[in-house]
Amino acid sequence: MSRYPNPFGSIADDELCSEQFARGEDEKDTLSHFRHEFIIPTKGDLRNKRYGPYRKQEVELGHDVIEDDNDEESIYLCGNSLGLQPRRTREYINRYLDTWASKGVFGHFKNLEGGHPPWLHIDDALKEQTSKLVGSLPSEVVVMETLTANLHLLMASFYRPTADRYKIIIEGKAFPSDHYAAQSQLAHHNIPPSALITIEPPSSSSPYLSTEHILSIISQHAASTALVLLPGIQYYSGQLFDIELITRHCHSLGIMVGWDLAHAVGNVPLKLHDWNVDFAAWCNYKYMNGGPGVIGGLFVHDSHSKVEAAGVSAVDYATNNGTRQLVYRPRLSGWWGSDKSSRFYMENQFVPIPGASGFQLSNPSALDMTSVQASLDVFSMTNMDALRRRSIRLTAYLEARLLHYRKGTPPYKIITPLNPTERGAQLSILLNPGLLDDVLAYIEERGVIVDERKPNVLRVAPAPLYNSFWDIHRFITIFHEACEAVVSQTQSNGGHF
Ligand SMILES: Cc1ncc(COP(=O)(O)O)c(C=O)c1O
Structure with missing residues (x-):
């Protein structure tokens, strides 16, 4: 048990671990809707061997693995490595491409x-x-x-x-x-x-x-x-x-x-x-x-x-043909660091902005x-204090669920500080030796994306903008299944899963 206050109060374990609890937290949370700003890959998208989203017909034609959960959203807890794509990114980039195509240097x-x-x-x-x-x-x-x-x-x-x-x-x-x-x-x-x-x-x-x-x-x-x-x-x-x-x-x-x-x-x-x-x-x-x-x-x-010069501002200096000495912190310089108004004069006078x-x-x-x-x-529609409040709850929920292992002593421990003020979204899980590859293979097959650090660490990061309590509930269900299956297999044949 964590010695830090649990943001969910004195809730019974069964209730905390229930599907309804996760669903209820998502419904209550006023920032849950930000998830819709992002493209969450489906499990089929991730399994698909071709680039781009998965298309059912192709799968049925035998190009890919057929699973009945291909249409389900994946459980992406890897924003500490690569964040997901905001929906608006494509629109903005199309606008950039159209501008370049139609206006060139203008x-x-x-x-x-x-x-x-x-x-x-x-x-x-x-x-x-x-x-x-x-x-x-x-x-x-x-x-x-x-x-x-x-x-x-x-x-x-x-x-x-x-x-x-x-x-x-x-x-x-x-x-x-x-x-x-x-x-x-x-x-x-x-x-x-x-x-x-x-x-x-x-x-x-x-x-x-x-x-x-x-x-x-x-x-x-x-x-x-x-x-x-x-x-x-x-x-x-x-x-x-x-x-x-x-x-x-x-x-x-x-x-x-x-x-x-x-x-x-x-x-x-x-x-x-x-x-x-x-x-x-x-x-x-x-x-x-x-x-x-x-x-x-x-x-x-x-x-x-x-950027200082005795009695002269940087802009005056630029128009003075650089006859006065400027005082500024030394740096490695390039033209984009130089005063905008004189940048295109091409006079080789560096006037730092x-x-x-x-x-x-x-x-x-x-x-x-x-x-x-x-x-x-997307960030501008909220603020970091509000996101942090949500993040603290998400990560505390992940921690509480990790600490609640159904089959006795968990074959892992959390190495991230348990004090919420000493961590962000991510929890790092140190697995017992020899489990990482099989646990990872098991959860990836079932549409869970987390990050591994060899030899024994999984990094799991509920990103406050798009991950949900429901994501965490689904992650824990699959992760615990994986731990149980891999541990029992290892114990029974002393080998790999
Ligand atoms: C903590 C930290 N520092 C530095 C880097 C290197 O970043 P880049 O490849 O963008 O230089 C990374 C990349 O993941 C990182 O996580």
Whole structure:
């Protein structure tokens, strides 16, 4: 049993585990209707070997597996990996294609009735909505490049090693791309690999990193550390870090701190500006539902992105033929980060746009931006606080159902913190050794999509925008069946299912 308050009150186990309970929760929840904004693949869609949706006739012609539940919605609990497609995305992308087809380069410049903003200004058009998701000023965010590329660009600006302060602190199980990025930043500055400090969990039986532990490792290396780079939510364990407190601690020790928010954006409310975060980057393809590998986003705190010249604004400077010196945080630059009004003069005078936009390099893919726009328009119909309230209930329900295993001791344990304030939507389930492949095969055959991390972890994430209590009920029914079948098979023949 969890020692945290159960949001469902003192409800009997039988009732909690009933179909009616899940149905009732969905009916009560005022955000349930957002599910209809998304295309939920059917089980037939997933089984179909051809790309695109499943068509009954083809299945009947023997091209595919025939199951009687092909028309049923699948149980998609994998928004922590790839979010589902908003229904409006196709419409927006068609509009983009029509604009390109009918206007060519004019699509960059012309305001078109019923169309999207001119591509030239599409980066500005996404700021306001993005800023609401991360708790920032619109000027502090920009949608650009991809996550790892953005981490590099931000480290190029914020990791300025000196003889005394040169270490980078990350966590020991950082997403490999972050690990490689930090490692290669050290190499880029000719700093030995030993300057990469990793925060390891104190116990080998749990990935949990308490805030005290994190702060103590940072303190231990403070005098020689230039940068701390941490995830808002840890991808493997699902642990949500105390971004505000860790940021404050780093600042009190003179250390810059950046956050990888891949698993946090669109999942939990963030207040990057108020928390004084120096910089952050994220992708838009997980809880953000922008599509596979779509353009990412970044945040740079207002205090770091000013562009100043004694008595002269950036725009004056641009029109002054660059005779005055501008003062701004060093960065790797490209033309899209330069002042819009002078960008097309082609004069080789870099005049950074104040704010996060000044960190852009290239003109962004309008196709990607259009897809992100579709997703942001769904988020804009609600807000992160309301989504979080729903998410806490969904994940608590998933947890309660996981803890209630009918056949004695479950062959798994939850490794995500049980404290709701230390996690987002995702629960990570550590299966007993040897069960993962067979359990996964069993549930996938029955239309359940979750994410596996070898050797023994399943990550299950009810996305607050489109997953339902009913999804969780169906998941648990199939998952428990799978555990029982695989365990009994393993016990009876000592081998695979
Ligand atoms: C936590 C985290 N960081 C970094 C990445 C890498 O992202 P990208 O391939 O968009 O650079 C991912 C991808 O899933 C991730 O989950």
